[in-house]
Amino acid sequence: MRTAQGEAEGLMVPLPSWRDKEANKGGMVRAALWLEAEVGLGNVFTSGQLRKAFPDEEQIGRRLRDLRDYGWRIDTHRNDDSLLQDERRYVHRGQEVWTPGQAKAPERKASLTAAQRARVLEGDGFLCRRCGIGAGESYGDDIETSLLNVARRTVSMPDGSSETQLVTECKRCSTGTTDRVVDLTEVLGRVLALSTLEQKVLAKWIKADRRTPSALESLWGLYRTLPQGSREAVAGAMNAGENEYKGMGQ
Template identity: 30%
Template sequence: MTDERPVRRSSKVKVAEFLAAVGEGKVFTKLQLFEGVPGVAQADRRMRDLRELGWKIDNYKTDPRLQPDEYRLTQIGTRIDLGEQPRESPRPRISAARRREALVRADFACQTCGMRAAEPYPDEDQTAVLSVHLIDPTPPVDTDLSNLRVECQRCYAGVRGGTAALTTPQNVLTRASRLSSREERRRLYRLMQSGRPERDEVDLIFGEWLRLGREDRVDVMLKLAGALIEEE
């Protein structure tokens, strides 16, 4: 008698099948993901693994318009659920140790806007989440520190999502030459050397103030206003 037991499908294949059914451009929740692939305990992790196969999946870190429990399937990659094989080897992972090195080098701050990890954005009810990305992903991929950049979710979404226009070396040099003083040009050079924005004491105090509770923020603001009136 022939053994006709069904072929066991991997968790990643099951998740790919679910996402393909959702369709490109569609939004789904984490709950829908887990319900769509019953029996897969780490469906969200298997979904992240699919990014190495060309699947582009946004979350609130890469697209601030999404809620924390929402995802958007931007592009379907290799259809491993249909038996397709990857056209090229997966991109090398950035090791946890190397990510830590990059974060320490950046002083745990976004190298584009200067926001620190878990610091609230001044203009919305959201805190900064930092991640480490490759500057140049062209194979063969180099995971050396010089090819890594730390960014918050808003800066990463802006550049990768196409909302920020790409510049050229000449544009940067032209704008630098138009700075009004030598001190500004020297400060720009220091920023280029450090690889991250400088934040003065006012910015740092404001960030601390944003971490206070609502009543404490109001109290501190009113006391500062009183001090300013006394100085006049």
């Protein structure tokens, strides 16, 4: 097993043992070492396996989540559809929390006031700006209803500066994600590159704060849900119609 420092020097540097409670203080450090030694990057584990490995740590799930503050990423079924409710995927290794002086948690940002949260939620129409779900609505999986919160986004401004802006997100969309940077210059450039007709259509969507799919787009979405035999029937009908049209032109 290599550490980041060992890889940079081209050396094999063994990690401390996650079983050593004396040398590795705290459940968070031991959980990180367990992920490296027992799970492996990109692999799946369950909450049951985690609890079995740390029977003496009552809050081991919370200690695992604490790793996110140090750049670690562990996905759940909320942001990875291939995972079951009890499964987790070890996606990215962050700072070496087991190395004294190496790991530094980001500075805690000041909490938002109730008035600030209310203004953001109202300005966003009480909708998650990623998936569009409203407060208390069902996701359609009979597992949970939505809970809206206010997240911070770093926005790169056209003048080259950066600023933090607030946006509404549901708990499911924000779970397990790291800070995302929005490049406003790129967005504005793509808007200006649209044709006049496309800009008018976009302006209507912006004014209504919603996008209504066209009849063709709705039909395409319906077609994609059909079984293979039905999709073949639709394709056959399209081919027959095209051939009939060509025959009329001869």
